[in-house]
Amino acid sequence: MNTLKKPASIHKTQLAKLEKRLRRNVGQAIAEYNMIEDGDKVMVCVSGGKDSYALLDILLKMKESAPIHFDIIAVNLDQKQPGFPEHILPQYLDGLGIEYHIIEEDTYAIVKDKIPEGKTTCSLCSRLRRAVLYKTAKKLGATKIALGHHRDDMIETLMLNMFYGGKLKAMPAKLVSDNGEHVVIRPLAFCKESELIQYSELKDFPIIPCNLCGSQPNLQRQNIKRMLNDWHVQSPGRIESMFTAMRNIVPSHLCDNNLFDFKNIDSTSGIINGGDLAFDDNEVEYNQVEKNSHANELNVIEVK
Numbered sequence: 001m002n003t004l005k006k007p008a009s010i011h012k013t014q015l016a017k018l019e020k021r022l023r024r025n026v027g028q029a030i031a032e033y034n035m036i037e038d039g040d041k042v043m044v045c046v047s048g049g050k051d052s053y054a055l056l057d058i059l060l061k062m063k064e065s066a067p068i069h070f071d072i073i074a075v076n077l078d079q080k081q082p083g084f085p086e087h088i089l090p091q092y093l094d095g096l097g098i099e100y101h102i103i104e105e106d107t108y109a110i111v112k113d114k115i116p117e118g119k120t121t122c123s124l125c126s127r128l129r130r131a132v133l134y135k136t137a138k139k140l141g142a143t144k145i146a147l148g149h150h151r152d153d154m155i156e157t158l159m160l161n162m163f164y165g166g167k168l169k170a171m172p173a174k175l176v177s178d179n180g181e182h183v184v185i186r187p188l189a190f191c192k193e194s195e196l197i198q199y200s201e202l203k204d205f206p207i208i209p210c211n212l213c214g215s216q217p218n219l220q221r222q223n224i225k226r227m228l229n230d231w232h233v234q235s236p237g238r239i240e241s242m243f244t245a246m247r248n249i250v251p252s253h254l255c256d257n258n259l260f261d262f263k264n265i266d267s268t269s270g271i272i273n274g275g276d277l278a279f280d281d282n283e284v285e286y287n288q289v290e291k292n293s294h295a296n297e298l299n300v301i302e303v304k
Contacts, residue, residue, distance in 0.1 A: 038068035043140060045075055084208070170246060
């Protein structure tokens with residue numbers, strides 16, 4: 001009897017702790033970027049993947065205890081991929097007892113027709129999907145469109161744009177949609193993918209795999225993901241540091257004239273954001289030495 005009860009007890013404890021952590025992270029993101037306001041109608045885009053299930057689940061729980069009132073509408077885009085299990089999401093959403101809409105658009109056929117065999121389909125698929133979702137949001141009168149991108153998605157996008165696009169650009173936590181008519185939010189911005197995977201497993205969400213883009217193992221995003229995972233194994237904490245850096249931009253120490261007036265810097269400008277110290281390769285180590293030592297007793301700090 002005890003051996004049967006113990007796993008259920010552990011499962012319940014793990015789920016409670018993880019849910020609390022995810023709700024705290026989502027709440028922090030919503031508050032920091034003012035994502036959801038009183039009276040909002042939030043359209044949650046549910047793909048059938050772990051992230052969007054978690055997003056819907058957490059927002060529904062937060063809605064129950066939030067000090068403001070907002071409505072949630074779940075929307076799924078059925079892209080008519082071969083073998084797509086059309087019954088899974090309606091069954092799941094019916095069980096939640098919430099308003100939902102299944103939008104049927106054969107974007108799959110368009111992508112397969114336009115993209116040559118062997119080429120990645122993400123770009124076109126994403127554009128088509130966004131267009132349908134924007135149209136749906138307008139029809140439903142949604143004031144916010146909530147997407148399930150998480151912290152790791154944002155870091156991967158930053159790296160992709162740096163390596164292949166020549167831009168220091170990632171996914172923002174909140175933005176105006178491509179057509180200028182909607183506000184798009186990413187409430188999972190502070191959530192780790194590993195925790196969302198664990199949450200999905202503990203909640204036993206009915207996951208629907210994507211047969212269109214999920215079957216492309218050579219995507220550059222997958223390569224970036226593997227690289228970041230390797231970094232995480234070799235240097236725990238590096239991913240967290242990268243995301244912190246995305247929230248601590250110092251325009252004066254980059255090279256974009258549109259963000260900082262480099263041209264008008266002269267000897268009277270004063271020290272800007274630490275001056276040359278920002279370029280020291282061992283600045284972190286140096287600061288740690290200063291913190292743990294009496295600086296006035298140090299004559300030389302050897303930099304290797």
